Amino acid sequence: MSMALERLGVIGGGAWGTAMAQVIASDGSDVLLWARETEVVEAVNADHANPLFLPNVPLSDRIRATGDLGALADCDALVVVAPAQFLGAVLAEAPCGDRPLVLCAKGIEAGTQRLMSEVAADAAPAAPIAVLSGPTFAHEVAAGHPTAITLACADEAVGLALAERLRRPGFRPYLSQDVVGAEIGGAVKNVLAIACGVVEGAGLGQNARAALISRGFAEMTRFGLARGARAETLAGLSGLGDLVLTCSSSSSRNFSLGKGLGQGIPAADLLRDRRTVAEGAATAPVLADAARAAAVDMPIVDAVCALLAGQAMVSEVVTALLSRPLKQEGR
Numbered sequence: 001m002s003m004a005l006e007r008l009g010v011i012g013g014g015a016w017g018t019a020m021a022q023v024i025a026s027d028g029s030d031v032l033l034w035a036r037e038t039e040v041v042e043a044v045n046a047d048h049a050n051p052l053f054l055p056n057v058p059l060s061d062r063i064r065a066t067g068d069l070g071a072l073a074d075c076d077a078l079v080v081v082a083p084a085q086f087l088g089a090v091l092a093e094a095p096c097g098d099r100p101l102v103l104c105a106k107g108i109e110a111g112t113q114r115l116m117s118e119v120a121a122d123a124a125p126a127a128p129i130a131v132l133s134g135p136t137f138a139h140e141v142a143a144g145h146p147t148a149i150t151l152a153c154a155d156e157a158v159g160l161a162l163a164e165r166l167r168r169p170g171f172r173p174y175l176s177q178d179v180v181g182a183e184i185g186g187a188v189k190n191v192l193a194i195a196c197g198v199v200e201g202a203g204l205g206q207n208a209r210a211a212l213i214s215r216g217f218a219e220m221t222r223f224g225l226a227r228g229a230r231a232e233t234l235a236g237l238s239g240l241g242d243l244v245l246t247c248s249s250s251s252s253r254n255f256s257l258g259k260g261l262g263q264g265i266p267a268a269d270l271l272r273d274r275r276t277v278a279e280g281a282a283t284a285p286v287l288a289d290a291a292r293a294a295a296v297d298m299p300i301v302d303a304v305c306a307l308l309a310g311q312a313m314v315s316e317v318v319t320a321l322l323s324r325p326l327k328q329e330g331r
């Protein structure tokens with residue numbers, strides 16, 4: 001199938017939306033970036049910069065910003081990078097029609113327990129849906145560092161057309177048809193990154209971090225399989241790949257949030273007045289509820305919930321996790 005994907009638009013002028021606009025512009029393509037903040041629109045257009053969300057990165061002059069979602073009506077496809085909890089509201093105002101939507105947020109909608117593809121399917125029933133997810137710190141991608149990512153779309157031809165349009169010498173999508181699997185990896189790893197940040201902040205050591213990554217991956221796999229994801233997607237870039245990245249670095253906002261918790265700072269203080277997102281904080285309680293509903297055991301996710309809610313001390317959750325009944329590793 002040949003598909004006209006000439007003009008691309010990006011919805012969301014945070015760090016990742018700006019970095020995706022930079023990727024698109026890197027081969028000389030013009031790209032229209034919708035940003036919610038007037039100061040972002042002005043800085044992108046006047047200074048080719050986004051100091052609010054992606055500081056110290058010179059942006060391509062091929063990126064033009066707008067504060068008017070209606071201006072995206074001329075685009076052939078939309079890369080959608082509004083944070084998970086705002087996706088539904090933003091798409092309700094966007095001119096989606098039957099244009100392919102490439103969803104980039106990593107999270108589960110609070111209240112409804114919907115994955116991003118479910119939110120988008122309700123808001124834009126005629127639009128083909130793809131999910132782009134993987135180990136991608138925005139500042140590295142914007143700087144052109146080598147990056148590989150999962151692009152999942154149930155319609156193989158649409159997925160291939162999008163991957164061809166988005167690939168760049170330093171940005172390599174791998175194709176998948178497992179949309180749910182790609183989404184679950186990204187949503188769950190954010191919660192697990194908070195747990196790994198706690199380990200760092202509390203000085204619990206590298207062994208504990210490796211144990212959390214490994215046992216966290218077991219939780220991700222159990223939940224993903226229960227929701228129809230494929231095991232190979234969860235073991236790929238959008239699952240294990242992104243888990244390893246965000247569990248290893250203070251460049252992750254989720255890891256940093258956990259580090260603060262591990263240092264004994266209350267979640268409310270860490271989350272108050274922040275302009276950047278730590279998606280795992282909103283996803284953790286809804287993921288824990290969804291896991292319970294699916295009869296899936298996720299003790300690390302439960303521990304993160306308890307810490308975020310201020311219901312337990314770090315020492316208490318560590319003791320609780322380690323004193324669970326012994327079990328077989330593969331179950």
Ligand SMILES: NC(=O)C1=CN([C@@H]2O[C@H](COP(=O)(O)OP(=O)(O)OC[C@H]3O[C@@H](n4cnc5c(N)ncnc54)[C@H](O)[C@@H]3O)[C@@H](O)[C@H]2O)C=CC1
Pocket residue numbers: 012013014015016017018035036037053081082083084086090104105106107136137138139275276277279
């Ligand atoms: N930053 C990164 O390295 C990566 C981020 N992502 C995902 O991309 C999504 C967006 O994250 P970032 O671009 O990093 O955001 P950011 O933390 O850099 O910026 C916050 C974003 O939230 C938006 N926002 C705040 N309140 C809003 C509201 N009421 N309605 C609509 N939008 C609102 C802001 O306009 C801004 O675009 C998240 O789901 C994140 O997990 C995915 C891959 C990499």
Ligand SMILES: O=C(CO)COP(=O)(O)O
Pocket residue numbers: 106134135136137138190193242245246251252253254255277278279
């Ligand atoms: O998703 C990301 C990298 O793949 C970014 O992680 P944080 O949202 O934790 O910064």
